[in-house]
Amino acid sequence: MSARLYLEDLFIGQRFRAGPVEVTAEAIKAFAAQFDPQPFHLDENAARDSLFGELVASGWHTAALTMRMLTESAPFAGGVIGTGGRLEWPRPVRSGDRLAVESEILEIVPSRSRPDRGAVKIRTITSNQRGEAVQILTARVIAFARPKP
Amino acid sequence: MSARLYLEDLFIGQRFRAGPVEVTAEAIKAFAAQFDPQPFHLDENAARDSLFGELVASGWHTAALTMRMLTESAPFAGGVIGTGGRLEWPRPVRSGDRLAVESEILEIVPSRSRPDRGAVKIRTITSNQRGEAVQILTARVIAFARPKP
16 A cells, blocks of 8 residues: 555546456355345356346446455545445456456545545546456545645 | 336336345444455444544445345346446445435336337435435436237
8 A cells, every 4th residue: 555645646647556356256146145136146047047148246246346446546545435426337247357447536626615625536447357347437535635734 | 026027117206115224333344344444434443533433334335235125126127237327425324324225217218229128217315214315326227128928
């Protein structure tokens, strides 16, 4: 983990990378059993009759793995704290896929009412081992200003 | 689980409800350890020095629990399959909170190119035991047309 980044350390176009992490069939099924128990996330045979035709990860599993990689790669002081954003899942994640993330800061807006912080728009693209995007997240996160001495 | 709903069975204003589910400190920490290992999601003491001042759930944990309740309450034929959407986390989820969801269909757009399906915009509000929204998800999901006999 590198030095903590404060609002003043961030710039538009700044990038953060992490991964790859492999997504196993076991992990897909374990996440699904807990949070998204649908046949195409739970069982290879049942998945054959679905839209996907094979076992695929819950989009929320992809999102959770992306968050893990984001916390490992974007060392914001005070943490990576999101208030919302947009999610796109252009294609599914399959078992054996290796996912990596690349994040880019798109916008930095210092708060007018609270001088100790700002809002940062950051786009995180999660890609598989073929370089295909499986998730595009554009999130608003809080960045804290460096404490005054 | 009620009868499967096809595209023809859906209407604007249709609602689905599920919950409550209680979110324990143990569940908050277990999710965080795997997917969002930040101090304010992992440890009560460390959380005191954070923006939140107490242990709070990862927003992705709230999203995953919401998906679980969505699969229990919206019996779409072929499954609840999202292609993306918008997420807002207006306030955090704390340990002991009991979450419930209410979903409402906002838009139904039959596909021009694929007569076997349509796109449905559905808003799912996740609320705590005080009726305060902790997450607002506006998602696009696929709805399948009833198979022709």
